[in-house]
Amino acid sequence: MEIYQLRSFLAVARLGHLTRAAETLHLSQPAVSKHIKALEEELGIALFERTTSGMALTKAGQLLLTQAERTLVSAVELVNMARKMRGEVAGTIRLGTIIDPEYLRLGEFLGQLLQHYPMLDVKLSHGISGWIFEQVSAGLLDAGFYMGVVNDASIGSIELRDMTYLVVAPPQWASQIAKANWRELACLPWIGTPKQSSQHRLVKQMFEEQNLDMTIVVEADQEASMRNLVASGVGLCLMRDDIAQQAAARGEVVIWEKTKRPTTLSLIYSRTQADQTVIHAIEQVIRDVWGVPQDVLQRSEP
Structure with a gap:
């Protein structure tokens, strides 16, 4: 065999x-x-x-x-x-990215990675979480940033940080949103996201918990576009906590205070890829950049 x-x-x-x-x-x-x-x-x-x-x-x-x-x-x-053991760390890393590079500490990560392992060649592909997961699973990416829970024996993950998403609405809806209950919230127009996105999973779970369906009027796959659509009065959406707080401070959105949706940012990788020496190199650098203790670098068990 x-x-x-x-x-x-x-x-x-x-x-x-x-x-x-x-x-x-x-x-x-x-x-x-x-x-x-x-x-x-x-x-x-x-x-x-x-x-x-x-x-x-x-x-x-x-x-x-x-x-x-x-x-x-x-x-x-x-x-x-x-x-x-032979000290070979070379080759090409196909890395998937999501959201904004500053939040991922992407520049710092790649800078340290290439400083420690100058024989590596990095190729970046940007997408949404579900797409990154599919590409890593299919072997088309070696590793990638991902939001959500990993339940796949062939995929390892390094948890980087907890994240929170908030419900935000156009500022002109402030008085209506402040009094809205779950059913009233679901009846308002929503800005949806592709099924592969982490926001889609979070919103779907949020309304399933209430036995409700929401009304989607527009679908967008970029947080900048969603922020602009909310500010323009198109509808509500889930928005990352730090972005939502900044937008609210500028008067671009209002926050519905009755729920917070948690998720996790991780770096995922295939445990069956041929060259795991590259993955070990990524593990070490990601731990240094994010300050992740060694015992948190856990791989999914089969």
């Missing part, structure tokens, strides 16, 4: 399609198919069955999936322990 066979198995299982798995692994489709066939022959069982939409795990494949993830993680850690 080879590491590359397990990596192909997990990619097809995650994406449900040979072609997409091959693209993610930067291999040809016949090569991935050959890996799966060889693994099935060695195990003596069928792992996948073809469907009209692609590839689906068999019952046996489903039962072996978690163990395959654990085996690949252990094998990768063994290889990278040897690399670390």
Whole structure:
């Protein structure tokens, strides 16, 4: 059994399609198919069955999936322990970013990273939290900043800070908002966000707790746009605490004081990527930049 066979198995299982798995692994489709066939022959069982939409795990494949993830993680850690002992920290880091770089301490982080590890090449991709998670899971990003809870055995996370989101409304609605209850709040026009965004998850959970649905009139994916839309009287939205307080001080928004929505900012990374020496380097620098104690650098357990 080879590491590359397990990596192909997990990619097809995650994406449900040979072609997409091959693209993610930067291999040809016949090569991935050959890996799966060889693994099935060695195990003596069928792992996948073809469907009209692609590839689906068999019952046996489903039962072996978690163990395959654990085996690949252990094998990768063994290889990278040897690399670390040889002092090799080089290559390309594909890093996903969200929100504003100042809040992420991105400049300080990258400056220290490249100072300590000058052989690294960093490529940044900006998006929203859900997209970052999908890209890391698919192996298209090595690591990325993410807001929310991580419940995936193949994804490790380093918690950086707690965050709070507040409900904000146009300033001309101040008297109405001050007296509004949950039902009245839900009936007002809201500025929505894409389903992959952390704000979408927070708002959805907030109203589900009240057994209510909100009324979305506009969808936006940038906090600057949302702030402008609220200030212009378009509707309400969730806004990060520090941004909301500053906007309220300038008279651009009013804050509904009856709820605060907590979340967590983390750096997430794939535990099954080939070169974990780079991840170890990121861990050390992120701890220094954010002042995170060593015992907080916990990886998700399988």
